[in-house]
Structure formats: structure tokens, C-alpha cells
Amino acid sequence: MTAEAAELVRKAYDALAHGDVQPILGLLDDEVEWHEAEHVAYWPGGPFTGPQAVLKGVFSRIGDDFEGFLVDVERISELGETLLVEGRYRATAKSTGKPLDAQVAHVWDFRDGKAIRWQQYTDTWQFADVTHGEPEA
Numbered sequence: 001m002t003a004e005a006a007e008l009v010r011k012a013y014d015a016l017a018h019g020d021v022q023p024i025l026g027l028l029d030d031e032v033e034w035h036e037a038e039h040v041a042y043w044p045g046g047p048f049t050g051p052q053a054v055l056k057g058v059f060s061r062i063g064d065d066f067e068g069f070l071v072d073v074e075r076i077s078e079l080g081e082t083l084l085v086e087g088r089y090r091a092t093a094k095s096t097g098k099p100l101d102a103q104v105a106h107v108w109d110f111r112d113g114k115a116i117r118w119q120q121y122t123d124t125w126q127f128a129d130v131t132h133g134e135p136e137a
Contacts, residue, residue: 002078005110009083010073017070021059025051029114034058040124041065041131065131066091071104083108089122098130 005027012023028034034048042061048054062069069091077084085106092099102123109117 002081002083002110005108005113006076006078006083009085009108010076013071013073013085013087019063021055024059025055027108027115028054028118029111029116032115033117035117035119037120037122037124040120040122040127065094066100067094068092069100071106081110083110093130095131100126100130102126 008023008027012027015021015023028051030050032050032054034054036043036048036058042058044057048057069089071085071087072090073085073087075084075086077086083106085104085108087104089100089102089104104123105121107117107119107121108115
């Protein structure tokens with residue numbers, strides 16, 4: 001399943017670059033635990049549980065905050081039922097006009113063909129700087 005999951009994840013990131021979040025949501029188990037990096041703007045202090053919570057707490061907000069948001073995937077490593085995705089977030093913050101170009105790692109844990117847990121690691125300082133810093137001149 002991991003090779004198939006890797007291809008589905010890659011396609012889901014491609015769809016996200018075109019504003020379509022449904023492929024990512026379709027990968028998620030009904031009880032998925034979605035962990036944003038601690039102190040990133042969308043982190044609620046714990047995990048989001050379930051696809052609708054992820055949609056409301058993360059993806060509906062990305063469109064409000066960024067233009068051209070995408071995950072530029074550099075590598076997907078298969079580790080049993082776990083995928084490690086390495087890449088970069090690329091976008092422009094709407095509030096400041098500053099570019100986001102942040103290193104990112106996502107850990108996807110799968111069971112029975114669905115993601116049961118997702119963990120993000122990224123540059124939270126850069127997110128804060130580009131969305132709340134001084135606008136580009």
C-alpha cells in the first residue's frame with residue numbers, strides 16, 4: 001500500500017497547488033489526527049480530529065492567508081505504513097506581499113489505505129514573519 005499511498009499523496013499535493021483540497025481530504029480517515037507544527041498560525045494547541053476539522057482549521061484558512069500556496073515535493077520516503085514527505089512551502093502572504101519559501105516535512109501514517117495521523121514540521125518563525133511582518137516595499 002505504501003507505494004500506492006505515495007502516488008496518491010503526490011497527486012494530492014499537485015491538486016492542492018491548483019486549489020483543490022479534496023484529494024488530500026479523501027486520503028484522511030474519519031478519525032485522523034492532524035498535527036500542525038507547534039506555534040504555526042493554524043496550530044490549535046493539539047491535533048485536529050477528522051477531515052472536516054482539518055478543512056475548517058487549516059485549508060479554509062490557507063486560501064485567506066496566501067496566494068499560490070503549494071507544497072513543492074522534493075522526496076517521498078516509504079517507511080512501512082508511514083510516508084515521509086520532504087519539500088518546501090511556496091506562496092505569497094496576502095497581508096504583507098512577502099514570499100513564503102519554507103522547508104517542510106510531513107509524516108503520514110496509514111492504516112487500511114487511509115491516513116490515520118499526519119504531522120507537520122516547518123519553519124514557524126518564517127510563517128509568522130511573512131504573515132505578520134512589515135509589508136514588502
